[in-house]
Amino acid sequence: MSTELSVIIPVHNGEKYLRQCLDSIVNQSIGIDNIEVIVVNDYSTDDSLNIINEYSGKYSNFKVINNESQLGAGESRNRAIAEVSSDYLTFIDCDDFISSNAYEDSLSKINESEADLLIFNWETYTGTDYVEPINIHQQNTMENKLITSIDENPKLIFSTPSWNKIYHKSLFKYLKFSNSLYDDNLAVVSSLINASKIFLSKDATYFYRKNLTSTTENITPQHGLDLSESIKELYDLNNDNVGLLNVKFINDVLFWVYYYNWAVTDEIAVISRLRECAYNVSEKDLDYFKELFPDYEVYYKEDCLNLNNYDSETFLAKYKYFNKKLAKVKLIAGLYVDEGNGFSEDRRIDIAYIPKIKNNQLTFDLSDFSNVSGIRFDPLEGEFIKAKINNVKVLEANCDNPINDDYQYFLTLDPNFILDAECDDKLMIDFDLEFLTNDELANFFHQKEISIIEKNNIINEFNQNNKKGRFNFFK
Template sequence: MNEIKVSIIVPIYNSEKYLEKCLESLVNQTLSNIEIILVDDCSTDNSKQIYNRYLERYENIVLIKNSVNKGPSESRNLAINISRGKYIGFVDSDDWVDIDMYKTLYNYAISKSCDMVICKMIEVYPNNIEKKIDTKGIEILEDKKDIISKFMKFEILAYSCNKLFKSELFRQNNIVFPNLRFGEDQYTTFITLYKSNKVGFLDEYLYFYNKRENSSTTDKFSLVKLDILKSINMIREFMVEEEIYLSFKYLYQFRYMFVLFGNIIDACIKELTFKEAQNVYIKIIDDFSYNMNDYNLNYQISNKNKIRILIFKKSFYVYYLIYRTIFKNKI
């Protein structure tokens, strides 16, 4: 029996509007010897009828049906456990990929002996508006310091979907996706990067990320988004265990600051009343103080952002008024 080259894992939950386009892009991949693992996470729409048509036609599709809704993280973990591919890829069921994506990534990974290969991606907004998401022009990274630095500075995106991972990364290091509803990729991507000996980058746009309305990344602010702080704190705990935290503390704080403000605080101020936003502030301020206790000494953070943090710490009311005005003027 021929070796499975790539296992493509697709968690499915109520994505009937987009699932056919996703599956079409996968069953038509130009790479041979792949398996497609679908995980139905208790969908209540017509997703089942759609993927059943593909199950009947394609022998390389495997189906897992969750008995209860487990979320994307646990669905991916279940699929990893049964996957047979030398490499693993992840696709969200409302996204799609270039038909040459996995052939391109796999051939590059094999030719360069990479543990992970990363391609560029295109965000697709309603009305088919596209935005190219660029990463820095790198080809190969082998130095752990460079890998950590580029991740912390957002030069390597935290998404799992635009990457091909050697399956041994997960199995030999017991890496799993944490049971979070938002920001789970951040932790897993960092750990797999850290455990990789060689990471390759392709200057090709192969993944199409559907920024649809009412998705977990585009809908209005909810407390679920606080999970991203759990994710980055898990990274800190890992770095402490590996005895590298002190060496990269300022880079970690740099990332923490942008994760906190970009994903939580700015969203609160744009969408919530002061009282609602203040309730969120109360929930996160201890975590902020724990992670940013000496931010004023951090040379990675600009003076402008240090002033921003100072106002945030001293008076959330003043901070809220300032940035509410800024955001309103940008509309």
């Protein structure tokens, strides 16, 4: 069967939203007969495969690839690309969906303009009335426009998602996805800089689903390591616009190291990898970035410029633990209310205040909440602090010492207390708060290093003893 477009869908345990995704393709105005659908079941353990087989049994132009082990979205896309029979291909993730006119409208524009790459809009879909702010990677198109090079619109270098685009077969050779957490950065950017004609379309929409049940993404040291590798791969493309994108990515990695309370060894490992992968950032790069994105703050300008001037340990100490200029203090206290579904941003109350050392008293109105099963209090963000709650029972805190101590010490830029949920319509919290001094930070830094060394010694000793028990030649 000859089709106009191939759609690639990697699926791993996507049963919850998979039908909505597949229905949005089956119901395209172009007609399902004109679409080749290649679904890669990436070793799902839920009901995804049964759903896939149901659709493939009903529609003859569905192809199913079953991975014998979990390969990840990137390698799953690579396997599917090898099976494409159309002149154009696109991608969709199994928990997302698209507007009903997306493919008909896009192919029509491609045929008229002879574009080899088309980019259409995307919106964040939460399933609620909450509207996600536009982010720097979301280059929404306000008008239909054809450009012959990304140099005409350098901001497009930030359009790194693979799924809001349609690619001509001349670009397939650039679609080599990695097996990292950032599998599409290199593939998409390579396509962007090698496309001869790019059509920007305002008339189709990709709906990217975001889960609001968690307040932040679960960023781990592996994210920092993988994004650092992606930075190096992008630099190796030798394209001037890539420097803009890497300014953003370098700042992302630095923010994660500063913001999250990882083990020191992990922090050093990420900074070391970043220093290996990120070439020297120049004032020119930073100024050009600021020119294009005047509203986007490059917090870590000095850090970027000095990334390769220090060894990793010195850099970490200087820019995370001892440089008070690093702190991006938000003079806001936040109260999260759990109504039975966990803490989320749409159940948060903020109060702006000027912190005092003793007896900060803030009153939160809880009358709009029907069921209060949990309360999380964030006294401040963007600074290392010590704090204590004077009038409400603390159940737990993400502090670096026991909650029974007089003060709780926080070596995280997002300190929070979980409080006893028994309260009336109004909750007054009385708390003391001080910024940690350099001496206090240095002491905690030293103790943290000692605890990690001791932990590693225990693990190494266990491994050595375990080897001795199994191998009589190990002495």
